Amino acid sequence: MRAGFSITTDVLVIGGGMAGAWAAIGARRAGASVVLVEKGWLGTSGVTATAGPGHWWVAPADRPAAIAKRLAQSGGLNDPVWMERILETTWEILPTLSDVYDFSRDEQGQPRYRALRGPEYMRALRRRLEQIGVTIIDHAPAQELLRHADGSIGGARGIRHPGGTDWQVESGAVVLATGGTSFRSHLLGSHNNTGDGYLMAAEAGAQLSGMEFTSVYCIAPARTTLTRSMSFAFATYYDEAGQVLPIGGPDITRPLAAALLRGPVFADLARTPADIRAQVPTISPNFLLPFRRWGIDPYTRKFEVTLHGEGTIRGIGGIAVEDRDCGAGVPGLFVAGDAATRDQFAGAISGGGNINSAWALSSGQWAGAGAARFAARSTRRSGARGIGGTGLHPVGGPQIDAPAILAQVQDAMLSYDKALFRDGVRLRASLAVLDQAWSELAGSDLRELAAMTASARWSLLASITRAESRGIHQREDHSQPDPALARRIRVHGLDRPIAAPEPERQAA
Amino acid sequence: MIEFILSDACNACGTCAEVCPTGVFDAVPGQPPVIARAGDCQTCFMCELYCQQDAIFVGPDAERIEGFDAQTTRISGLMGEMRRHHGWDEWALGGHYPNQHWRMEDVFARARAAAE
Numbered sequence: 001m002r003a004g005f006s007i008t009t010d011v012l013v014i015g016g017g018m019a020g021a022w023a024a025i026g027a028r029r030a031g032a033s034v035v036l037v038e039k040g041w042l043g044t045s046g047v048t049a050t051a052g053p054g055h056w057w058v059a060p061a062d063r064p065a066a067i068a069k070r071l072a073q074s075g076g077l078n079d080p081v082w083m084e085r086i087l088e089t090t091w092e093i094l095p096t097l098s099d100v101y102d103f104s105r106d107e108q109g110q111p112r113y114r115a116l117r118g119p120e121y122m123r124a125l126r127r128r129l130e131q132i133g134v135t136i137i138d139h140a141p142a143q144e145l146l147r148h149a150d151g152s153i154g155g156a157r158g159i160r161h162p163g164g165t166d167w168q169v170e171s172g173a174v175v176l177a178t179g180g181t182s183f184r185s186h187l188l189g190s191h192n193n194t195g196d197g198y199l200m201a202a203e204a205g206a207q208l209s210g211m212e213f214t215s216v217y218c219i220a221p222a223r224t225t226l227t228r229s230m231s232f233a234f235a236t237y238y239d240e241a242g243q244v245l246p247i248g249g250p251d252i253t254r255p256l257a258a259a260l261l262r263g264p265v266f267a268d269l270a271r272t273p274a275d276i277r278a279q280v281p282t283i284s285p286n287f288l289l290p291f292r293r294w295g296i297d298p299y300t301r302k303f304e305v306t307l308h309g310e311g312t313i314r315g316i317g318g319i320a321v322e323d324r325d326c327g328a329g330v331p332g333l334f335v336a337g338d339a340a341t342r343d344q345f346a347g348a349i350s351g352g353g354n355i356n357s358a359w360a361l362s363s364g365q366w367a368g369a370g371a372a373r374f375a376a377r378s379t380r381r382s383g384a385r386g387i388g389g390t391g392l393h394p395v396g397g398p399q400i401d402a403p404a405i406l407a408q409v410q411d412a413m414l415s416y417d418k419a420l421f422r423d424g425v426r427l428r429a430s431l432a433v434l435d436q437a438w439s440e441l442a443g444s445d446l447r448e449l450a451a452m453t454a455s456a457r458w459s460l461l462a463s464i465t466r467a468e469s470r471g472i473h474q475r476e477d478h479s480q481p482d483p484a485l486a487r488r489i490r491v492h493g494l495d496r497p498i499a500a501p502e503p504e505r506q507a508a
Numbered sequence: 509m510i511e512f513i514l515s516d517a518c519n520a521c522g523t524c525a526e527v528c529p530t531g532v533f534d535a536v537p538g539q540p541p542v543i544a545r546a547g548d549c550q551t552c553f554m555c556e557l558y559c560q561q562d563a564i565f566v567g568p569d570a571e572r573i574e575g576f577d578a579q580t581t582r583i584s585g586l587m588g589e590m591r592r593h594h595g596w597d598e599w600a601l602g603g604h605y606p607n608q609h610w611r612m613e614d615v616f617a618r619a620r621a622a623a624e
Contacts, residue, residue: 040529044554052609104610112610161531186570191550223569225551233619282608285593290568
């Protein structure tokens with residue numbers, strides 16, 4: 001393993017999950033030399049590697065109906081042009097993995113392209129990147145972007161583990177594919193997803209959009225990370241006294257969260273048909289691990305459950321997408337996957353696994369190719385300077401209580417009574433706490449905590465500005481939609497962030 | 509959270525230290541890796557998947573080390589279950605563990621139908 005390094009390349013991709021891997025493929029196919037840096041290891045890191053992404057996968061003839069259905073249910077912020085592009089690109093590109101991913105065949109012998117299992121998918125993408133000559137550097141978290149005097153982005157700087165030595169990559173363009181953030185909720189696979197890209201982009205002058213739509217949760221057995229919801233489709237829920245709770249139907253989050261605020265909640269999976277029980281280990285190989293290891297049969301015995309917040313991962317906020325190439329509105333800076341906002345196609349509801357996965361694939365293709373074209377127009381590969389601020393320049397001074405600040409961020413962004421059941425008074429109180437935390441972090445070396453704190457403040461500010469209920473953003477003090485707010489909300493700025501609705505809906 | 513590495517099953521290949529997304533292990537040449545930062549373990553079970561020796565065990569509790577006994581766990585048959593059910597490595601052969609992930613949408617559809 002190389003320790004510290006300094007490399008020059010055409011395109012730098014930051015983040016080695018699904019979106020970053022697809023961005024590297026897109027940039028390489030467009031003729032660029034590509035370096036990809038990943039905080040963990042490309043193949044196991046991120047929320048795709050540990051799950052099983054379906055993709056929004058609709059045959060051409062069925063697309064108008066699928067798009068119309070999505071538009072009708074998603075709160076009026078999204079744009080059919082983006083949906084058409086995503087469906088078209090996903091349909092075209094996903095089967096090209098057939099030589100590295102063993103697509104399952106159904107009983108009719110037909111390949112099932114849309115649903116891929118996470119570890120196998122990421123292993124296949126790693127193989128592809130190695131085949132096409134992408135330089136992958138694992139265990140190399142990026143910490144700040146490099147910027148030229150004219151404002152264009154020319155690379156990034158970070159540290160390498162183990163050892164913590166510095167690295168620098170100078171490039172003609174950068175793709176941020178750093179994922180969303182769950183604010184360290186124990187959502188499976190999300191520990192590294194601390195919103196680093198949001199902070200880096202904002203420091204470069206980019207805006208964010210959709211940050212108020214963060215109230216998405218996934219059920220898991222209590223104390224575990226196993227946010228695999230499929231088997232809970234047949235769950236029965238109980239309170240501590242053993243009384244059956246009326247939780248069921250398409251949305252269990254709000255009734256389950258309300259019950260969890262009253263006390264512990266238990267579930268069993270006794271209604272699961274026998275043939276499905278037999279298939280569960282080879283559908284979701286990790287789902288039964290906790291039960292087997294604890295000696296609990298979930299089909300006959302009750303077990304405690306919880307909800308883990310998904311933040312901007314299955315929520316939809318992120319860096320605003322300003323053009324068809326997924327440019328971030330800053331020359332040389334492009335975004336892909338959950339690092340980008342998804343409000344322009346998902347609307348005001350969760351993108352779920354399917355739509356967000358199709359976006360990660362297609363935005364990766366577009367951002368990678370766009371970055372390659374940008375880099376081809378520019379010969380400049382040196383001279384850009386680091387622009388990172390909070391969390392990178394420790395000044396000494398009083399010791400900062402990092403666990404206490406993380407607890408404040410999590411209280412604001414994950415607590416059911418604050419982040420799910422929302423109210424202007426509570427949102428403002430959370431923001432005041434985190435404004436204080438942000439100023440404390442200024443002279444620290446706590447970069448990931450700074451990124452989570454910044455992300456939380458943008459989310460709270462957007463949630464306060466959206467003084468209405470729309471989609472997954474439900475305000476107890478404004479329980480109806482406000483037609484004047486049928487538009488996206490942009491946020492920008494670091495020390496004094498500002499939120500404002502877009503003047504009018506923007507077409508793609 | 510990471511519980512233990514079976515030192516006599518480990519072949520010191522270093523793969524777990526390489527693939528762990530949060531840097532829990534320190535590789536030691538010719539020796540089993542050291543669990544150096546258990547508190548950073550995100551309980552994702554990826555190290556188990558990539559351990560061809562089935563020498564690593566992760567406890568389900570993401571918040572604390574539960575203290576699973578290595579020898580008891582070893583004879584329980586729980587080592588390597590993640591890798592086996594995935595049909596990973598040699599388990600891809602023979603067709604006993606096919607990747608049925610694609611059936612997930614059918615399971616959800618069955619549940620919706622059962623509820624109506």
